[in-house]
Amino acid sequence: MTLSRRLCATALAGAMMALPMQAYADQFINILTGGTGGVYYPLGVAISKVYAEKIKDSKPSVQSTKASVENLNLIQQGKGELAFTLGDSLADAWKGNAEVGFKAKLDKLRTVAAIYPNYIQIAALKDSGVKTLADLKGKRLSVGAPKSGTELNARAILEGAGMSYKDLGKVEYLPFNESVELMKNRQLDATLISAGLGVSAIRDLCASVECVIVEIPKSVVEKVGTPYQAVTIPGGTYPGNDKDVAAAAVQNYLVTNAKLSDDLVYQMTKDLFDALPTLQAAHAAAKAIKIDAAGKNPPAPLHPGAEKFYKEKGAL
Numbered sequence: 001m002t003l004s005r006r007l008c009a010t011a012l013a014g015a016m017m018a019l020p021m022q023a024y025a026d027q028f029i030n031i032l033t034g035g036t037g038g039v040y041y042p043l044g045v046a047i048s049k050v051y052a053e054k055i056k057d058s059k060p061s062v063q064s065t066k067a068s069v070e071n072l073n074l075i076q077q078g079k080g081e082l083a084f085t086l087g088d089s090l091a092d093a094w095k096g097n098a099e100v101g102f103k104a105k106l107d108k109l110r111t112v113a114a115i116y117p118n119y120i121q122i123a124a125l126k127d128s129g130v131k132t133l134a135d136l137k138g139k140r141l142s143v144g145a146p147k148s149g150t151e152l153n154a155r156a157i158l159e160g161a162g163m164s165y166k167d168l169g170k171v172e173y174l175p176f177n178e179s180v181e182l183m184k185n186r187q188l189d190a191t192l193i194s195a196g197l198g199v200s201a202i203r204d205l206c207a208s209v210e211c212v213i214v215e216i217p218k219s220v221v222e223k224v225g226t227p228y229q230a231v232t233i234p235g236g237t238y239p240g241n242d243k244d245v246a247a248a249a250v251q252n253y254l255v256t257n258a259k260l261s262d263d264l265v266y267q268m269t270k271d272l273f274d275a276l277p278t279l280q281a282a283h284a285a286a287k288a289i290k291i292d293a294a295g296k297n298p299p300a301p302l303h304p305g306a307e308k309f310y311k312e313k314g315a316l
Contacts, residue, residue: 027264029060032074032083034067035145037176037204039116039196039285040084046282047082050275055267066175068149069093069101075257076106082268086118086149086194087227087251088156091299101147108258110303112269113295116196116288117249119233120153123202124190125183126210133161133214139189142172142179149250150194157192157216157248160224176201184208194250196285197237206239213238213245221248227299256303265305273309291315 029051034040041064048060063080065071068089074080076093085093089100096105124130130139136158143165144150151173158164165171172179172188179191180201193199205211218230231249235242254272256265272279273294279286295302295310302310310316 032071035175037201066145111298122214128189262305
């Protein structure tokens with residue numbers, strides 16, 4: 001064999017050996033969020049930009065979904081690397097609650113971090129006459145996508161108020177933005193949205209038409225029980241609503257699949273907390289993310305990579 005042929009053969013062999021290494025190095029990080037009118041999506045976009053900058057050779061992407069229940073099933077199937085979810089949905093997934101969309105225990109779920117609380121917010125058209133939960137009887141209400149975390153929240157709150165979908169005039173299962181558009185056109189009376197404070201869909205609604213944020217009394221929250229907690233929506237959060245309003249909240253989480261390497265999840269967790277100012281700039285809800293609470297008492301086990309990070313920070 002001539003020298004030139006030997007050199008070509010060596011180069012070809014080296015290139016073939018390098019291919020698997022390059023494919024392994026290109027780590028895909030698909031981030032599962034929710035509708036574009038919620039909080040999950042803009043935060044997911046912000047996280048993807050952080051990972052693109054901080055995690056070498058990673059290929060982050062953001063997927064808009066029906067949120068919690070769909071996200072958890074996709075993570076279990078290995079069709080995502082990081083997902084947003086509500087805490088009650090995560091608990092149901094870990095147990096395997098078929099009634100809410102989990103046919104069996106989702107045993108590959110691992111928690112990365114508790115992030116911010118989702119406020120369960122009911123916005124009604126002012127001229128609909130809806131001022132209290134009881135006023136929703138006979139009215140047209142949107143409750144989010146079927147079996148989404150928001151829709152499960154809607155069922156729970158109505159039950160706590162001694163009501164069900166049968167008491168409503170009409171139930172629509174729509175994403176946040178679509179619900180708001182129907183309300184602007186007077187085709188819906190109210191919408192229940194489970195999201196961080198200042199969610200863009202309700203801001204848009206109240207900036208366009210006169211709307212009322214409907215109170216969820218503490219007594220109702222107590223009847224629903226854990227993991228729901230009584231909170232307050234501060235006056236001025238939404239246009240035309242200057243007084244504090246009682247509401248309910250459920251903690252949000254970021255989850256991953258058990259198969260992801262400890263090193264990768266450690267890096268993802270570290271970069272998440274190193275970039276908190278960036279996330280807070282993307283959405284005000286991120287101001288509630290606190291490292292001291294992020295790894296404590298999760299509904300599903302912590303991923304060892306995340307656990308390592310919290311132990312280093314003395315946050316467990």
